[in-house]
Amino acid sequence: xxxxxxxQIEQSMLPFLNxxxxxxxxxxxxxxxxxxxxxxxxxxxxxxxxxxxxAKRVEGCSSKTIQYYDSTIRNVLTKINKDxxxxxxxxxxxxxxxxxxxxxxxxxxxxxxxxxLSTFFAWLEDESYIIKSPVRRIHKVKTCKTVKETYSDEAxxxxxxxxxxxxxxxxIDILTSTGMRVGELVNxxxxxxxxxxxxxxxxxxxxxxxxxxxxxxxxxxxxxxxSERNDNNPALFVTLQSPHNRLLISxxxxxxxxxxxxxxxxxxxxxKFRRTLATMAIDKGMPIEQVQQLLGHQSVDTTLQYAMVxxxxxxxxxxxxxx
Numbered sequence: 001x002x003x004x005x006x007x008q009i010e011q012s013m014l015p016f017l018n019x020x021x022x023x024x025x026x027x028x029x030x031x032x033x034x035x036x037x038x039x040x041x042x043x044x045x046x047x048x049x050x051x052x053x054x055a056k057r058v059e060g061c062s063s064k065t066i067q068y069y070d071s072t073i074r075n076v077l078t079k080i081n082k083d084x085x086x087x088x089x090x091x092x093x094x095x096x097x098x099x100x101x102x103x104x105x106x107x108x109x110x111x112x113x114x115x116x117l118s119t120f121f122a123w124l125e126d127e128s129y130i131i132k133s134p135v136r137r138i139h140k141v142k143t144c145k146t147v148k149e150t151y152s153d154e155a156x157x158x159x160x161x162x163x164x165x166x167x168x169x170x171x172i173d174i175l176t177s178t179g180m181r182v183g184e185l186v187n188x189x190x191x192x193x194x195x196x197x198x199x200x201x202x203x204x205x206x207x208x209x210x211x212x213x214x215x216x217x218x219x220x221x222x223x224x225x226x227s228e229r230n231d232n233n234p235a236l237f238v239t240l241q242s243p244h245n246r247l248l249i250s251x252x253x254x255x256x257x258x259x260x261x262x263x264x265x266x267x268x269x270x271x272k273f274r275r276t277l278a279t280m281a282i283d284k285g286m287p288i289e290q291v292q293q294l295l296g297h298q299s300v301d302t303t304l305q306y307a308m309v310x311x312x313x314x315x316x317x318x319x320x321x322x323x
Contacts, residue, residue, distance in 0.1 A: 003128060006033065030131065045084055049073055052123055060206035072116045084124065089134040092117060096138075111141035150276040151176075155265055162263055168255060170225040171237060173218040175270060179277030179295055180212050181205075182249050182270035188236040190226060195219055204296040212294065278306040 006029045013025060052073075053066055061069075077084065079099075080091050100110045114135070121133035156176060163169045175185065184202040192200045199213045214222075222236075231238060235246035252270055260268025274295065281291045292303040 006030065026131075045077065048084060048124065048129060049077075049120075052120055055123065060208070062205065069116055069120070072113055073120050076113075076117060085130055087121075087134055089137050092134055092138060107141050107143040111143060114138055114141060148275060149267060149272065150279045151272060156276075158263055158265065159259060159268070163259065165240065166221065166225045166228060167237065167240065168259070170218070170221040171252065171255075172273075173221050174214055175273035176277065177214040177218045178202075178212040179274045179281075181274065181296075182252050185270070186235075186237065186247055186249055186252065189234045190236055191234065193222065193236065195223065202296075206298075208296065210293065210296045275306050278303060 006026065009029060010022060010026060013022065017025060049070070053070055056066055056069060076092070076095055077087075079095055080087055082091065096110055096114060099105070099113070100107075118133070118135040118138070121130065121135045124130045125133045156172075159172055160169060163172065171185075174180070175182075178200075180202050181204065184204055187203060188200060192202075194200060198215070198219050199211050201209050201211055203209055229238070229244075231242075231244035233244050233246060237247040237252075238244040239247055239251065249270075256268045256270060260266070278291055278295060281294070282288065288300055288303060292300050295303060295306065297303045297306075
């Protein structure tokens with residue numbers, strides 16, 4: 001009712017006012033009719049957060065992402081302690097600055113919070129719960145880009161030569177050749193694997209399916225691993241001990257971490273295989289758009305962040321094209 005009254009008045013005054021005058025009129029009506037809005041059909045703050053989270057679920061966000069959104073937004077609103085419509089840009093800037101200083105968190109983390117707030121308040125604006133998002137003037141936090149490590153060919157062979165069983169060998173091979181996420185790996189079933197075409201369909205972020213491909217070595221080791229299994233679990237990878245439950249993300253991470261410590265290899269974890277594949281693919285000339293599709297990234301910028309170009313190839317290209 002409140003918004004309808006404002007809209008009707010603005011429509012009536014359109015022929016007589018320019019844009020600047022219309023904006024002044026809108027702000028004046030908002031200010032004086034605010035109490036009326038509070039008294040009639042006001043939407044509870046918790047309800048707004050709940051509706052926003054529901055919208056994100058419909059868009060396909062994972063439960064983990066929803067929980068992160070929920071805790072981040074509620075922490076901010078609790079700390080600021082204002083009605084959502086009254087939250088200002090300065091309120092949010094002060095919150096971000098204070099939170100960073102108190103918790104000693106990185107710039108990457110503080111920018112993640114800023115990004116979540118931007119998404120939330122932009123949604124409130126789009127849904128006409130607020131006039132303008134207070135996050136618009138809070139710019140992306142500048143962060144230092146660090147060169148993240150990838151596995152060398154030698155490190156991969158050392159791991160392959162020193163695994164204790166065929167399951168771990170097949171696991172390393174499929175991570176190396178497909179570049180799939182560890183969460184996608186543990187959700188695979190035996191029936192998902194197409195050995196003839198050396199491919200499988202994984203369910204990625206946002207419940208989006210995509211094809212990934214593996215090499216001949218992976219095919220051979222996977223088939224050997226599956227042929228030696230005597231359980232009925234449909235999962236592609238299971239625990240070594242009975243009752244042979246589906247292998248979890250934590251199980252993969254612990255297994256690889258222990259292998260790295262045993263072999264004195266630096267930072268052995270599942271995601272590093274993914275980064276290694278992206279770097280190797282780009283290094284060998286695969287078009288970035290195809291690497292993006294292979295990894296299941298929505299933005300090509302994300303793919304570029306994953307891939308570290310081989311510096312020796314940069315040097316050779318410089319000599320070839322410039323020097």
